[in-house]
Amino acid sequence: MIPFVDLQAQYLSIKEEIDAAVLKVLQSTQFILGSEVAAFEQEFAQYCHTDYSVALNTGTSALHLALLAAGIGSGDEVITTPFTFVATVAAIVYTGATPVFVDIDPVSYTIDVTKIEQAITAKTKAILPVHLYGQPADMNPIMEIAQRHGLTVIEDAAQAHRAEYKDQRVGSIGDIGCFSFYPGKNLGAYGEGGAVVTNNPEYARTIKMLRDWGQEQRYHHVLKGYNYRMDGIQGAILRVKLRYLDAWTEARRAHAALYDQLLANSDVKTPAVMPYSYHVYHVYVVRSQERDALQQKLQQQGIQTGIHYPIPVHLQQAYADLGYKAGDFPCAELVANEVLSLPMCAELSSEQIKIVSAAVCESV
Known part of the structure; x- marks a missing residue:
């Protein structure tokens, strides 16, 4: 049998480092967020060439909170592609906004940038391109359209860790980038995981609060938030795997x-x-x-x-x-x-x- 993905072979190649990293978390008892997650956030932001990274429990949560941080809500429209994993669209619906689809380019399979502008209405608030299969969407035209119309650009980079568009790391080009660390991803956790990256300190601050019940400090709930925190063990595992x-x-x-x-x-x-x-x-x-x-x-x-x-x-x-x-x-x-x-x-x-x-x- 030739497997589609061989997670066991990957684990065995880095077993000693992974086992030591997990044991360190077990001994520390920092099971939710904690120092390993904080360290991973710093390292992943640096890797993506952004100022901030916020670690989350899934890539879906990353998309959801990115949209909320950008102020997307009921009555708004978000332009995206119908050829993607369903989480891209689900996250838009979670906010109360309406997904508006644009067909894909027949060569790249990413969103057809020549069709975006005609889909914009007075309700449009954001464009959500998907870097599909590991290939970036054509970001320069997307950013130009967004700038002309005052729209936020949120990159779905769940399948594109380390991918680049004209020497820019994906996730660093739009206002916010969203990643998944589902086990089969190019950078995968041993369970669920996700992150947002951004150069905007307010977006980072808002997403940090939203992931942890809207708290700015313990029991001080500034926003109506969620339980979208990353586990300490996943942060430790991702730190090891990021080096590879x-x-x-x-x-x-x-x-x-x-x-x-x-x-x-x-x-x-x-x-x-x-x-x-x-x-x-x-x-x-x-x-x-x-x-x-x-x-x-x-x-x-x-x-x-x-x-x-x-x-x-x-x-x-x-x-x-x-x-x-x-x-x-x-x-x-x-x-x-x-x-x-x-x-x-x-x-x-x-x-x-x-x-x-x-x-x-x-x-x-």
Whole structure:
């Protein structure tokens, strides 16, 4: 079996450091927030080239609190893409605001910047681009549009740790950047985790209060807040893993280059890398009109794959109340029917990639 992601192999490669970091937290009994989380916040902010980082319990919480800190609420509209994990849209709905979708670019699969401006109304308060699969959205046009219309830009960087747009780290370009540390992410916790990064001290201060019941100091509740705090153990684990992220990213990029080479003459479409992009390949996504048959054939050969994502959010039953229908975003719908994620993690071997690639070439 060639796994889609091999978390066990990753753990074994850093086991001694991880075990020592976890034991240190257990001995300190700082199980919620604490010194390890505070240290991780400093290190992650520095890594993202931002002034502040606030650690949270999930990437979804990061999006939710970023929107709240930006003043998004009932009656407002937030422009985003329908081709994303559902949490992007759920976080907008949590605030009482309305998601407004814009179709994706057919090459990058990120939000089509040429369609954003026509979606802006008097109710629009923010743009929420998604750096999908590890590739940044085209941020310069997004920032220019936002500046002209007085909108906040919140980056969904949940799949894009270490990715860069024109030599700028994602998360540092907009007003707030949001990250997930779900275990399978390029930088993953051993449980749930998330963070926001920003250069705005007021946003950072507000999000710190909101994550901890709106407290500025214990039992002094300034805001109506939430229980979105990061566990001390996750902070300690992420500090260890952050030191390896550059090396793991280079491994992913090397694996992607090998896939590109081996699949060049196949009938699948390999990922495009945009000229502005330092792609970090959270997933390596190919396209095939025979996607489902291809996935089944690979499964029969012991090769795990994934589909990110088979149904765009505007066609999900849970969001039918937004009033969209099939055909509204044709590019997102077409791509959703064709994408297939091949095994991708730093721990893959060249031999495994060759086996996967040969199986793909034989199956389509």
